[in-house]
Amino acid sequence: MASSPNLSSKYIVLSYNKKHEELVLNIYNYLKNEKLPVWIYVQDGINKDICQRDSIIENISILLCFITPMYQASKDCQKQVELIKSERIPIIACRLLPNWKPSGWL
Numbered sequence: 001m002a003s004s005p006n007l008s009s010k011y012i013v014l015s016y017n018k019k020h021e022e023l024v025l026n027i028y029n030y031l032k033n034e035k036l037p038v039w040i041y042v043q044d045g046i047n048k049d050i051c052q053r054d055s056i057i058e059n060i061s062i063l064l065c066f067i068t069p070m071y072q073a074s075k076d077c078q079k080q081v082e083l084i085k086s087e088r089i090p091i092i093a094c095r096l097l098p099n100w101k102p103s104g105w106l
Contacts (some may be wrong), residue, residue: 010061011039015080017070020096024066037061060084060105072106081105 013033014046018026031038037055063084071077082105084091095102 009037010059011037012062012064013060014038014040014064014066015071015077016066017068017074017077020068023096030077047069057087057089058085060089062089063089065091066096066097066104067093067106069100072104073100078105082083 014024014028021073027042028038065071065077065081081091093102093106
């Protein structure tokens with residue numbers, strides 16, 4: 001899972017906080033089973049590496065963010081989302097806590 005995606009196609013990239021890794025990995029596996037091009041970089045629960053690889057950014061079709069207060073507090077997550085926004089890549093935010101509302105940069 002930590003390897004780079006095949007750069008010949010566009011990928012759905014999953015972004016999350018480590019605390020919700022089990023849920024996100026289940027979603028990752030579901031999407032893979034549906035034959036969707038999905039990529040996840042499991043390192044401290046966020047996709048740190050993705051911000052440093054232009055070749056990967058070019059091949060992202062959608063960033064799927066699993067947002068929580070911990071995700072919002074992460075500077076790395078913020079940098080990643082801002083970079084993806086600046087590239088005009090669609091972002092789908094999935095709020096994991098029903099009674100929490102994002103604020104600030106989210």
